[in-house]
Amino acid sequence: MSVKVYYCKTCAAPIAFNIKEQKWKCDYCDSEFAKDEIEEKEASESGLEVVEDLSVKMPELDEYRCNACGARILTEGNAAATFCIYCRNPSVIKSRFSGEFHPRYVIPFKVTQKEAKETYFTWIKKRFFAPNEFKTAKEVDNIRGLYAPYWLFDCRASGFIQGEGRNSKSWRSGDYRVTETQHYFIRRVGSSAYEKIPVDGSKSLPDELMEGIEPFDYIGLKDFALEYMSGYLAEKYDVDENKASRVMQPRAQKFLRTTLEGSGQHYQSVTISSSNINVNSIKAAYAMLPIYVLTNVYKGKKHTFIINGQTGKTYGETPFDKQKFVLFTLGLFLTTFLVTATGGAILGIY
């Protein structure tokens, strides 16, 4: 099984993608390379890589040999880019990006590890009822940058919605308030097209959380190249296109339903009684999108916090300290009550 390592053209040290420069940078001699420069180098010094015959169906091995120190490394089942645990040498497991696992696109990281940590702190500090132990610096060290496998779906949606629209006006007549409501039957038929609706291709990333860090800015979308993976963790998908499509379709249906509701004649309130929306012409592209993940375990329950590695948008579950919540609520209630009562007594309102 082959492992791909990219080397510095100047000093031959292993190099990784640098977020700040959006280039590949050598940590040892500070040389910087653009993408085409390292590709060129690789071609001229192909001797550093063990050529692997991809046509041979090999059982997926969970072990590889580090090119730098020769240690045998066991990887997690879906890891596609990783580090040698002994020498921190960045490695990209080529077979896990080839064939059906070859991504079409990649969005490189824009948010650095340091910025991600700061983002987490800002976020957790605003979560008043989060347990105090999650607000410590120790916790944040577990945050890791990851290229997550994503399916980007293009599709068309068409269908109808029908229901009731209501407009009401209200006026005063003598001692009465009169409200008059006009009811209308409404029906809207329409279609729309959507592009690159993202659905994550990893079972370990909860879909409802992944929606929270959307949208990615597709201006930063690039054709996939293995070089981007160097220096990061990456996973290959374990949710295939068809399964992911079943997650995408309800979203597309919801998008069209909302658009149809807002189209045509406008009403003060609308109730949809029935709708039928078909999603067709589905095309999927496999992509590697950058995220930071932090998993907190609190009282046996996992809480995942995710940062969009491109835009910095955050979403996540915070552990909720029930005891803190109950005590604070009771305390606040009693304090407010006592202040109100004594204040009333002092001001003579009784």
Next chain:
Amino acid sequence: MEYINRTLAKFLTLFLVSTLLSLTSTVYAQEAVKQRVFDEAELLSDSEKDSLQAELDKISREFDADFIVATKKKLDGVSIQYFANQFFEQHGNKQGSGAIIAISMAERDINFTAFGKIYDQQKRRLDTIRASVGKFMTAKRYHAGFMHFAEQVRPPGFFRKVAIIAGYWQPWVFALVLTAIVVGFLAYNHKGSITVGSSTYAVPGAFELISSEDRYLRTTTTRTKISSSKSSGGGGGRSSGGSSGKF
């Protein structure tokens, strides 16, 4: 020596005279005690009247006001409120402060009216005091009821004020609402916000509204009564207010 004796005698005389003066003035004050219990309906025994009179005297002096208890056999068509006002002007005072509790046995009417600064202190509790005294009247415990009046009409101390306010629903509701708002604000957004909308991934210009139908069905009309609040105007001079009811 003679000089000293004379000075001493002077001092002694002065002391005696002043003691005598103060004594007579006390006697005079005791003699000027107003009648405060008017028991026409004969509900109280003599000893009960005395103890009630003593109690009313005490609080009248303490708060520089007149506190009066009046019982009637029947009112002869006058309203209990009118009777209470008249009676207080006659037997209490015309300008100062005070309060009267008046009952009439034939009509089973009870009235509590406060004047001047006692009114200012008790204006929110007129009904409460009237009702709590009324309960004693219903139970035919007249003396206890009037003693209770003398106790209730006393301006509450700080802790009793707090206790009285705690009995109202407003501070509870206020505290509840404020707590709900603050806790809700702090607990809100524990995940983050979803910013993806129906247009995020839509191809610009791709939406096509193929057909749109709007058919009028019906019109419904609802009427709700608007509750109007009444405000009562106050007359000139001292403020006063009363609460009447049956017992």
